[in-house]
Structure formats: structure tokens, C-alpha cells
Amino acid sequence: FSKFDRPPLLHIAFQALNRFICEFGRFPVARSEEDAQKFISIAGNINECLGEGGVEDINPKLLTHFAFGARAVLNPMATMFGGIVGQEVVKACSGKFHPLFQFFYFDSVESLPVEPLDPIDFKPLNSRYDAQISVFGSKLQKNLEDAKVFIVGSGALGCEFLKNVALMGVSCGSQGKLTITDDDVIEKSNLSRQFLFRDWNIGQAKSTVAASAAVSINPQLKIEALQNRVGPETECVFNDDFWENLTVVINALDNVNARLYVDQRCLYFQKPLLESGTLGAKCNTQMVIPHLTENYGASRDPTEKQAPMCTVHSFPHNIDHCLTWARSEFEGLLEKTPAEVNAYLSNPSEYATAMRNAADAQAKDNLERILQCLEQEKCETFQDCVTWARLRFEDYFVNRVKQLTFTFPEDATTSTGAPFWSAPKRFPRPLQFSTTDPSHLQFIMAASILRAETFGIPVPDWVKNTKMLAKAVEKVIVPDFQPKEGVKIETDEKATSLS
The missing domain is CATH 3.40.50.720 (NAD(P)-binding Rossmann-like Domain)
Known part of the structure; x- marks a missing residue:
């Protein structure tokens, strides 16, 4: 940001370099004052032809440095531009992030030797480092080595x-x-x-x-x-x-x-x-x-902003919120809860004593999740895992949405009378599960396999067959949704815990 005036001059310099090569059939010779003067003259002519679009000062000193090093291929510079070009390729292939639609120039003139060096110091040594020597000198190269x-x-x-x-x-x-x-x-x-x-x-x-x-x-x-x-x-x-x-x-x-x-x-x-x-x-x-x-x-980096709990769980309005919610649910269902269950099973009395001594909301939540995993939602066969996955789909994408819209209808207002469902909030719509929807079946397949792996249940080959998986899903009895009165849904954006 300290060189806002530099890109226009570099644009002229590269045009001059191209014209120099066309005229003489070669790059300027490294450290050649004669070639540098020819290069500066060409750059001056190009700048004059641009009229008002040219630069006020063509900066002969900078152009001299440009000519001196035009022939050299330096690893650090090649590495940096290689990274930029690679990222542009990724942008083009993925469609993610906005690509560069302009000329991009970068210079590091400040890296050049400040004090004038003896011309002998730039003399090639017939080594793989001659390009660096032509720019920085043999003494610096020796220090590097x-x-x-x-x-x-x-x-x-x-x-x-x-x-x-x-x-x-x-x-x-x-x-x-x-x-x-x-x-x-x-x-x-x-x-x-x-x-x-x-x-x-x-x-x-x-x-x-x-x-x-x-x-x-x-x-x-x-x-x-x-x-x-x-x-x-x-x-x-x-x-x-x-x-x-x-x-x-x-x-x-x-x-x-x-x-x-x-x-x-x-x-x-x-x-x-x-x-x-x-x-x-x-x-x-x-x-x-x-x-x-x-x-x-x-110095310390500022604390990373965390998405409010209410936004992630109930009022997501961008893909990052959805990803955060998905990861939170994944860790809770398939990592944290199984870990708590194993801790309990390894020593029930000691675990119960620890939870009793803790006597907090987290301890109560842990015990409820253990009971749910070992009793209410225990899986013994792969069909049990399919049932669990289907009910989980209903809970995530149907029941929770219906409960949210029951508590906050589309015409709900805030305490000030403003519409509750105003930007950035998006009014949600529940999904209607269908075995003909590939994304619905993919959810069931992935969730049932993960659940089976958690319980150590063998995964049958037929789970990858959409028709057979659909038949297994159709066996599941899904209870009708019953809205609950007085359900507390967090709307305070200052709450950031995802637990």
C-alpha cells in the first residue's frame, strides 16, 4: 500500500521490455549501463505517446534497476507469482472467490543492495546462482551459502x-x-x-x-x-x-x-x-x-468472532452458519456423546459421583445424552441405525422448523412492533422427506453408517443401493409432529455457546 503510484510505471516498463526484445532480439544485459539507457529511452517514448495517460516521472533509477535485473529469474519472485497464478487457477476451476481481471504488478526494489557495489561483484561465476548474483552480488550469495x-x-x-x-x-x-x-x-x-x-x-x-x-x-x-x-x-x-x-x-x-x-x-x-x-x-x-x-x-491477534448461538441453531442466514451448525451436531452426536458413554461404561460409579459433584447443567445434559444413547436410541441392528437416521432427519429438518415457526409465526413482531422475520433472518420452510430425493437418501445413508460405526454394527453392502435403502427407510414409523407450548428458543445474539 506504499506504492500506489508504482503499477502504471511498471506497466510502461514491461511494454518497454517487450519492445527492447523485439528490437534487439534479447533481454538487456545484466548491469549494462548502455542497455539500461536504451531501455530508459524506449520507456520515455512509450510514456510520451500515452499523453495524459502517462506518468509524470518515469523514474530513471527504478527503470535502471528494472533493466539490470530483467534477465534474471529469481526463485523468491517465481515462487510468489507461482502461488498467485495457482490460486487464480483454483478460482477459475472452482468458481469460488473473484478472479483478477486486470494487470497485476509486484516489485521488491527495497530488497536490492542499498550501497553501490563493485561491478566485479556482479560478474557471473558459471554457477546455478548466477541470476541471483547478477541482482544481489556475489558477496550476498556467499553469505547465503x-x-x-x-x-x-x-x-x-x-x-x-x-x-x-x-x-x-x-x-x-x-x-x-x-x-x-x-x-x-x-x-x-x-x-x-x-x-x-x-x-x-x-x-x-x-x-x-x-x-x-x-x-x-x-x-x-x-x-x-x-x-x-x-x-x-x-x-x-x-x-x-x-x-x-x-x-x-x-x-x-x-x-x-x-x-x-x-x-x-x-x-x-x-x-x-x-x-x-x-x-x-x-x-x-x-x-x-x-x-x-x-x-x-x-502483539496478539484479536479474539476470533464466534457466530451467535441463536443465529447458528435457529436463524442461519449464510452457508458458514450452516456449516458451523452441522459440525456442532456431528461432534455432539458422534464424538462427544460416545466419549461420555465410554467414560460412564468404563467406571459407572466413579462417573456418576463426578457428575453428582459437578451438579451443573452440563453434568445433567451429559447424563441425559448417555441415557438417550444407551436406552432410548440404542441401536442393535443396522435397521435400528436407519430408523435413528430417519428420525434424526425428521427432527432436524421438519420438527425443529415447525416448532420454530409455531413459536414465531411468519407475522410475528418484536417488542417494538417491527416484523420478527426481517433481514437478515430468513423464514424457514420444513422439508418433506422423500425417498426419491437423492440428498435425503444421502443423509440417511451417511448418518446410518456413522451410527453403525459408533455402535460397532457391521455395515451391509445394500446400504449403497438406493432402492434397498429406500425400502429400509419406508419401514420406519415417523410420529406426527405435535407443537409444544412455552418452548424457549434463544434469540439473544450475545449468547455464543454451541453446547
């Missing part, structure tokens, strides 16, 4: 960092060393986003496999893979000598406590820290420089 780096975590972010440092030549010199640690092992679910892992790596240590993949990218990489969690309990491994010898620390962690611990160690030993994190399409990054920037632990 001799750097002692500590990457904490080798998951999605860790794999990306490891690939990038290997391609840049970081820790690839005689004095360099990269240490990566992660106490986790590879699971099948990791393969979609942790790209250094393959099917045959499932069950192996993440850090070891990631290190091996990085070495295949750059055989000169000096790397040590550990399986230790970074924390107070491993200070015998990551001791004072270890921290004091580091050049930089890179966090690739998925929990705040570990991040805060690493941040404190970097603060104590005065080491720069690259902190970052991802959440879906969102991400954050923070470069912590000793005595220059604030550290990671100096």
Missing part, C-alpha cells in the same frame, strides 16, 4: 521454505548448515499440500523425508534433520551453543505456544526470525529483526 539456518516444522510451510532455500543456495557453502526439526510423521491427508512427500513416505518422519527431497533439489545443501519438538523439554538438544551459532530462524509451526517459545529464544539470543502462518486462503508473515522491529509475542 554460509548461513546457519534453523527451520522449525516441516509441514506445508516447512516444505515450501525448504524448497526455496535449496534453490537459492542457502546453507550450501562449506560453512553453511541448515537444521530442520519436526516430531510429526507423514499422513495421507498431508499429501495434498505438503508437496515434498509421496504415497510411499506415509508413516515416515516429516523432517527426514523433507530433507532428503531438498537434497535432491540441491545436492550441495548441508542439512540435518531432527525429530525433536522445540520447547523447554528439549533445551538439552537446542542449547545455548546451538542458538548462538544460528544466522536466522524460520518458523513453520501450526500452534501459537510453540511460536511464542521460538520467538522468546530468538529475542534472548538476538536472532532474526521469519514468522508466518496460513489459514485457508489467508496468510500472514512477519520479519523480526533484533533492535529494529517488534517481536512476534509483542
Whole structure:
């Protein structure tokens, strides 16, 4: 946001580059003052032709930097644009999120050396790092190669960092060393986003496999893979000598406590820290420089907003509310309740004593759910599971809706006389169950299978056959709905508990 005036100039620069290539059949030679002047002249002509649509100042210094580095392909820049292009592809394929319908320019001129360097420093060395040397100089490249780096975590972010440092030549010199640690092992679910892992790596240590993949990218990489969690309990491994010898620390962690611990160690030993994190399409990054920037632990993220309980359970008005409600019900029915039942069955007297001593609404609710699971809704056969699923459908999508509209009719008003069912509230309509509706049968199929797995009941093959499943559902006797008077339905948006 500090470069709002930069994109128009970069647009001219790229047009000038295209014209330079057409005219001379090549890119400008790196660090060539002669080519830079030719490039600036072409850019000036393009700007003049634009008239009022041009820029006031073509900024010769910036265009010189542009010409000097036009030939270079830099891994960090390629990585960033690769991520953006990849996300645009996902947008186009999924129809989710709005794609870019414009030119998109990004520059990082501030990353260039501030002080003028000796032209000899930019001379190619006939190495894989010549592109970086042509932009940043051989001295910086040597510093990168001799750097002692500590990457904490080798998951999605860790794999990306490891690939990038290997391609840049970081820790690839005689004095360099990269240490990566992660106490986790590879699971099948990791393969979609942790790209250094393959099917045959499932069950192996993440850090070891990631290190091996990085070495295949750059055989000169000096790397040590550990399986230790970074924390107070491993200070015998990551001791004072270890921290004091580091050049930089890179966090690739998925929990705040570990991040805060690493941040404190970097603060104590005065080491720069690259902190970052991802959440879906969102991400954050923070470069912590000793005595220059604030550290990671100096600030806290604001508390995440939670959807009001009444909105989620009774008055949803967007898909996120529906997803939150579905997950809440799933966890309650298939995770929390079975866990409470198992705790009771393992030691009934001790569990009953604990609930009696608690003597709160939660304890009462737990006991009621246990009774419901073991007596009222106990399943012994798969047909029982189908019955349970059909009645659950009726409860969720018919009875609760009818009770809600009985308590709050379509013409209901608030205490101020305003219509109760006004935006963003949506007046609900109950579903009419039908075995010919694929989504209805899919609900029954999924719910009955999950219920069977919870009770350890074998799942028959016929459950995947829609006709046979429909016959099983038709056997279920569904009681008629009877509205209840005086039912309390939460309408206070300050209530956020989903329990």
C-alpha cells in the first residue's frame, strides 16, 4: 500500500521490455549501463505517446534497476507469482472467490543492495546462482551459502521454505548448515499440500523425508534433520551453543505456544526470525529483526468472532452458519456423546459421583445424552441405525422448523412492533422427506453408517443401493409432529455457546 503510484510505471516498463526484445532480439544485459539507457529511452517514448495517460516521472533509477535485473529469474519472485497464478487457477476451476481481471504488478526494489557495489561483484561465476548474483552480488550469495539456518516444522510451510532455500543456495557453502526439526510423521491427508512427500513416505518422519527431497533439489545443501519438538523439554538438544551459532530462524509451526517459545529464544539470543502462518486462503508473515522491529509475542491477534448461538441453531442466514451448525451436531452426536458413554461404561460409579459433584447443567445434559444413547436410541441392528437416521432427519429438518415457526409465526413482531422475520433472518420452510430425493437418501445413508460405526454394527453392502435403502427407510414409523407450548428458543445474539 506504499506504492500506489508504482503499477502504471511498471506497466510502461514491461511494454518497454517487450519492445527492447523485439528490437534487439534479447533481454538487456545484466548491469549494462548502455542497455539500461536504451531501455530508459524506449520507456520515455512509450510514456510520451500515452499523453495524459502517462506518468509524470518515469523514474530513471527504478527503470535502471528494472533493466539490470530483467534477465534474471529469481526463485523468491517465481515462487510468489507461482502461488498467485495457482490460486487464480483454483478460482477459475472452482468458481469460488473473484478472479483478477486486470494487470497485476509486484516489485521488491527495497530488497536490492542499498550501497553501490563493485561491478566485479556482479560478474557471473558459471554457477546455478548466477541470476541471483547478477541482482544481489556475489558477496550476498556467499553469505547465503554460509548461513546457519534453523527451520522449525516441516509441514506445508516447512516444505515450501525448504524448497526455496535449496534453490537459492542457502546453507550450501562449506560453512553453511541448515537444521530442520519436526516430531510429526507423514499422513495421507498431508499429501495434498505438503508437496515434498509421496504415497510411499506415509508413516515416515516429516523432517527426514523433507530433507532428503531438498537434497535432491540441491545436492550441495548441508542439512540435518531432527525429530525433536522445540520447547523447554528439549533445551538439552537446542542449547545455548546451538542458538548462538544460528544466522536466522524460520518458523513453520501450526500452534501459537510453540511460536511464542521460538520467538522468546530468538529475542534472548538476538536472532532474526521469519514468522508466518496460513489459514485457508489467508496468510500472514512477519520479519523480526533484533533492535529494529517488534517481536512476534509483542502483539496478539484479536479474539476470533464466534457466530451467535441463536443465529447458528435457529436463524442461519449464510452457508458458514450452516456449516458451523452441522459440525456442532456431528461432534455432539458422534464424538462427544460416545466419549461420555465410554467414560460412564468404563467406571459407572466413579462417573456418576463426578457428575453428582459437578451438579451443573452440563453434568445433567451429559447424563441425559448417555441415557438417550444407551436406552432410548440404542441401536442393535443396522435397521435400528436407519430408523435413528430417519428420525434424526425428521427432527432436524421438519420438527425443529415447525416448532420454530409455531413459536414465531411468519407475522410475528418484536417488542417494538417491527416484523420478527426481517433481514437478515430468513423464514424457514420444513422439508418433506422423500425417498426419491437423492440428498435425503444421502443423509440417511451417511448418518446410518456413522451410527453403525459408533455402535460397532457391521455395515451391509445394500446400504449403497438406493432402492434397498429406500425400502429400509419406508419401514420406519415417523410420529406426527405435535407443537409444544412455552418452548424457549434463544434469540439473544450475545449468547455464543454451541453446547
